[in-house]
Amino acid sequence: MRILLNAVSAKMGGAANYIKNLAAELARSEDEHEFIFLAPEEQAKGIRALAPNIRVLVTNVGHAGIGARLWFDHLTLR
Numbered sequence: 001m002r003i004l005l006n007a008v009s010a011k012m013g014g015a016a017n018y019i020k021n022l023a024a025e026l027a028r029s030e031d032e033h034e035f036i037f038l039a040p041e042e043q044a045k046g047i048r049a050l051a052p053n054i055r056v057l058v059t060n061v062g063h064a065g066i067g068a069r070l071w072f073d074h075l076t077l078r
Contacts (some may be wrong), residue, residue, distance in 0.1 A: 001034070004038065006038050019047070023035070023047040041060065
């Protein structure tokens with residue numbers, strides 16, 4: 001199963017730490033699941049090479065305005 005984690009707003013602080021810790025824990029799991037993180041470039045660097053079942057798609061939509069973010073969350077992400 002593929003599991004998508006939308007972390008486009010995890011740019012700094014607690015959200016950034018949380019997404020790194022979550023990725024590290026998921027990398028340790030022995031499941032057959034593929035975890036796909038949508039994250040800004042600054043967070044993707046720390047997640048990319050953790051495990052073969054973790055993939056990162058880089059997006060900077062979290063740095064855009066509210067309209068772009070709503071468009072992304074409701075239309076593009078589908």
